[in-house]
Amino acid sequence: MWSFEGTRYGVFNSILEGFGVSPIHWFIESPMLIVICANAFLGISLATLIFTSAISSIPKDYTWAAEIDGASFWQTSRFIIIPLLKWPIMTMTAWHLMSFINSYVYI
Numbered sequence: 001m002w003s004f005e006g007t008r009y010g011v012f013n014s015i016l017e018g019f020g021v022s023p024i025h026w027f028i029e030s031p032m033l034i035v036i037c038a039n040a041f042l043g044i045s046l047a048t049l050i051f052t053s054a055i056s057s058i059p060k061d062y063t064w065a066a067e068i069d070g071a072s073f074w075q076t077s078r079f080i081i082i083p084l085l086k087w088p089i090m091t092m093t094a095w096h097l098m099s100f101i102n103s104y105v106y107i
Contacts, residue, residue, distance in 0.1 A: 012024075039096070043095070046092075046095070047092050047096075050092055054085055054088040055081070058080075066079075066080055
């Protein structure tokens with residue numbers, strides 16, 4: 001899949017050509033960008049699953065209490081939701097760091 005994307009007929013180059021930009025040889029000019037995109041593509045599904053389940057497991061009582069106390073959306077996110085997501089954030093950070101260390105497989 002990624003070998004096709006690096007050609008001048010890939011999706012990204014087709015979008016760039018639509019804006020009048022000449023095609024870019026991704027594998028030659030920016031190979032690290034391809035590795036980062038491959039890692040992001042592979043890791044986004046696990047991160048989505050982890051964070052969706054973590055957010056849905058937060059008791060609604062916390063957000064209701066914050067709403068009754070007059071907290072805005074940003075205050076609720078900053079002081080209630082993000083602290084409760086500390087362990088999923090740390091887990092996914094460690095997972096992605098290990099994935100980046102092993103990214104030589106994708107090259």
